Amino acid sequence: MLYSHIPAAEKRRLLRERLASGELLRFPGAFNPLSARLIERKGFEGVYISGAVLSADLGLPDIGLTTLTEVAGRGQQIARMTDLPAIIDADTGFGEPMNVARTIQTLEDAGLAGTHIEDQVNPKRCGHLDGKAVVDQNTAVKRIRAAADARRDPNFLIMARTDIRAVEGLDAAIDRAKALVDAGADAIFPEAMRTLEEFAAVRAAVDVPILANMTEFGKSELFSVDQLRGVGVNIVIWPVSLLRMAMGAASRALDTLNEEGHLTSKLGEMQHRADLYDLLDYEDYNHFDQGVFNFEIAR
Ligand SMILES: C[C@](O)(C(=O)O)[C@H](CC(=O)O)C(=O)O
Ligand SMILES: [Mg+2]
Structure with a gap:
């Protein structure tokens, strides 16, 4: 009830x-x-908090317009509602290395379990779009070193994301991944890998966990959990999928409302009121106030 029972x-x-x-x-x-x-x-084993979703939620494109305060605030709201660890997207870290240090401490305070910082230049863009640019190795390494030095909880997971694959190719991605691990990254997020073999090559190059991004309509094929497990991937994210599903359903419902004037034909697709209340632990609030939960919902 109310919030997660497990401290960050x-x-x-x-x-x-x-x-x-x-x-x-x-x-x-x-x-x-x-x-x-x-x-x-x-x-599921964890919750991912996507920068693309966070921006889209505000009606903004994912080009680095959101601020640390907005991201940490939303991250805290999400992380506190689950006992699962939440990993949040910190884009390029919100500035220079000293800003990155502050980002890490702010995200720790917000109750996140970890984050990823990427090596794109600002303004950044979705890692699966063309026309990206990445910073030089020295700048990328400094971001990660600043992040690793700033953390106070040694278990806060600092993941380095490299976007270099789409710009300079797989060999460059492997070189950069190694440099980022040397700089203190606890895990590597190789962005926009094209094949399972590419994941396997990154896996073989570093000793830390690696993440696979199964975002739809991008550059990666959509591999299954079994396929990714087979090449030694440790974390898989579907960053925008639930938003895409929800928005797709909302769009279809509005069409139906326009055409039919009511949503009766859509009831079967809706989350039932009873399921919503169950998810909210509504009944538990009764322990606080007998007057709140004093009704039955017909199925
Ligand atoms: C993972 C990602 O950074 C995100 O913000 O969720 C995006 C996802 C997307 O835009 O599909 C990405 O750059 O891959
Ligand atoms: Mg992102």
Whole structure:
């Protein structure tokens, strides 16, 4: 009821433990706090908080317009609603290395379990679009070193994302991944890998966990959990998928409303009021106030 019962430090410790076991952890993207609870209920291992979703939610393109305050605030709202560890997208870290240091501490304070910082230049863009540019190795390394030095909880997961694959190719991505691990990255997010073999090559090059981004309509084929496990991927995200599903359903519902004047034909696709209340632990609030939960909902 009300919020997660597991303190952030404990979520981080558990995440480290699970990562060390070598299993593949599945992190669907939550588009709001409520969807994070759904992800937990459905048995997933973690919650991803996407910059693309956060921007889209504000009606903005994902080009680095959101601020640290907005990102940390939304991250906190989402992370506090689930016992699962939440990993948040910190784009390029919101500035120079000293800003990156502040970003890490702010995200720790917001209760996140980890984050990723990428090596794109600002203004950044979705990693699966053409026309990206990346910073030089020295700048990329400094971002990650600043992040690693700033953290106070050693279990806060600092992931380095490299976007260089789409710009300079796989060999450059492998070189950069190694340099980022040397700089203190706990995990690598190789963005816009094209094939399973490319994931396998990154896997072979570094000793830390690697993340696969299964975003739709991008440059990567949509591999299954089994395929990714087979090449040694440790975390998989579906960052925007639930938002895409929800917006697709909303769009179709509005069409139906226009055409039919009512939504009766859509009831079967809706989350039932009873399921919503169940997800909210509505009944538990009765312990606080008998007067609140004093009714039945007919199925
Ligand atoms: C993972 C990502 O950084 C995100 O913000 O969710 C995006 C996802 C997307 O735009 O599809 C990305 O750059 O891959
Ligand atoms: Mg992003």
